[in-house]
Amino acid sequence: xxxxxxxxxxxxxxxxxxxxxxxxxxxxxxxxxxxxxxxxxxxxxxxxxxxxxxxxxxxxxxxxxxxxxxxxxxxxxxxxxxx
Amino acid sequence: xxxxxxxxxxxxxxxxxxxxxxxxxxxxxxxxxxxxxxxxxxxxxxxxxxxxxxxxxxxxxxxxxxxxxxxxxxxxxxxxxxxxxxxxxxxxxxxxxxxxxxxxxxxxxxxxxxxxxxxxxxxxxxxxxxxxxxxxxxxxxxxxxxxxxxxxxxxxxxxxxxxxxxxxxxxxxxxxxxxxxxxxxxxxxxxxxxxxxxxxxxxxxxxxxxxxxxxxxxxxxxxxxx
Numbered sequence: 001x002x003x004x005x006x007x008x009x010x011x012x013x014x015x016x017x018x019x020x021x022x023x024x025x026x027x028x029x030x031x032x033x034x035x036x037x038x039x040x041x042x043x044x045x046x047x048x049x050x051x052x053x054x055x056x057x058x059x060x061x062x063x064x065x066x067x068x069x070x071x072x073x074x075x076x077x078x079x080x081x082x083x
Numbered sequence: 084x085x086x087x088x089x090x091x092x093x094x095x096x097x098x099x100x101x102x103x104x105x106x107x108x109x110x111x112x113x114x115x116x117x118x119x120x121x122x123x124x125x126x127x128x129x130x131x132x133x134x135x136x137x138x139x140x141x142x143x144x145x146x147x148x149x150x151x152x153x154x155x156x157x158x159x160x161x162x163x164x165x166x167x168x169x170x171x172x173x174x175x176x177x178x179x180x181x182x183x184x185x186x187x188x189x190x191x192x193x194x195x196x197x198x199x200x201x202x203x204x205x206x207x208x209x210x211x212x213x214x215x216x217x218x219x220x221x222x223x224x225x226x227x228x229x230x231x232x233x234x235x236x237x238x239x240x241x242x243x244x245x246x247x248x249x250x251x252x253x254x255x256x257x258x259x260x261x262x263x264x265x266x267x268x269x270x271x272x273x274x275x276x277x278x279x280x281x282x283x284x285x286x287x288x289x290x291x292x293x294x295x296x297x298x299x300x301x302x303x304x305x306x307x308x309x
Contacts, residue, residue, distance in 0.1 A: 001122055001125060001126070001164075001165060001168065002118065002119060002122045002161075007119055007122065010112075010115045010116065010118075010119040011119070013105065013108065013112045013115065014112065014116060016101055016104075016105050017105045017109075017112060019098075021101075036304075037301060037304035043104075044101070044104060047097055047100060047101055047104075048101065050097060051094065051097040051098060051101065054090055054093050054094045054097065055094060057090055058087065058090050058091065058094060
């Protein structure tokens with residue numbers, strides 16, 4: 001059977017493959033104790049963390065203050081409510 | 084270049100790096116997904132659920148692993164171990180349903196095919212490992228029985244590592260990889276044994292000794308790899 005850390009690492013890789021970076025970091029953290037000395041693990045986890053930090057920084061300092069929200073109503077029509 | 088542009092460039096670079104890293108491991112990740120799913124099924128079964136359909140569906144998806152020889156020796160042992168767990172929980176007697184019997188048969192076929200085979204069919208034999216009744220012992224104490232058990236595991240591992248290989252060095256490479264990357268203790272013992280054998284036969288073994296020491300260091304540092 002796989003232990004919890006191994007399962008978490010597998011799920012982290014799946015999340016990375018699907019570009020769900022925040023989720024991946026969560027799984028990496030759960031597996032961290034077990035894979036502490038694994039270099040590949042450390043590179044993937046730290047790169048994902050750095051990417052999230054960059055994304056976070058971009059979201060607050062992007063300089064683009066336009067927020068675009070699209071809503072799709074039940075009749076199938078889209079309404080653009082850009083602000 | 085503005086700060087935002089720099090951050091965007093860095094974001095793109097990091098995403099590309101992760102994409103490529105994942106792409107390089109795509110096949111391995113697929114295998115790990117499958118092993119993880121099988122492990123989930125085994126846990127469902129331990130929870131008292133009927134997993135016949137789930138196992139059947141798993142085989143339908145992953146049957147090609149057997150034919151394509153996609154699994155590494157360590158992965159095959161992992162899959163066989165989990166299938167053995169599931170097999171023990173599946174009643175396959177006359178009173179069980181056809182679907183259950185079919186799944187049990189499929190597991191037997193899979194685990195039977197997964198065992199290492201010898202190229203000479205006349206000497207080929209199937210080795211079935213069974214765990215005896217558990218006894219209360221001091222697990223740290225080395226005993227003759229434990230050593231014999233380890234020796235058997237090493238023999239099986241060697242059969243895995245040397246299958247389809249033309250030279251002992253290639254089997255040693257495989258064993259060292261398994262010892263380093265997967266933290267496999269038997270692989271470490273096997274590597275040391277092969278290195279000693281090669282040394283006795285006049286081969287230069289220094290590079291292998293370095294790899295062995297690195298694998299040993301890794302094993303002392305961590306528990307394993309995914």
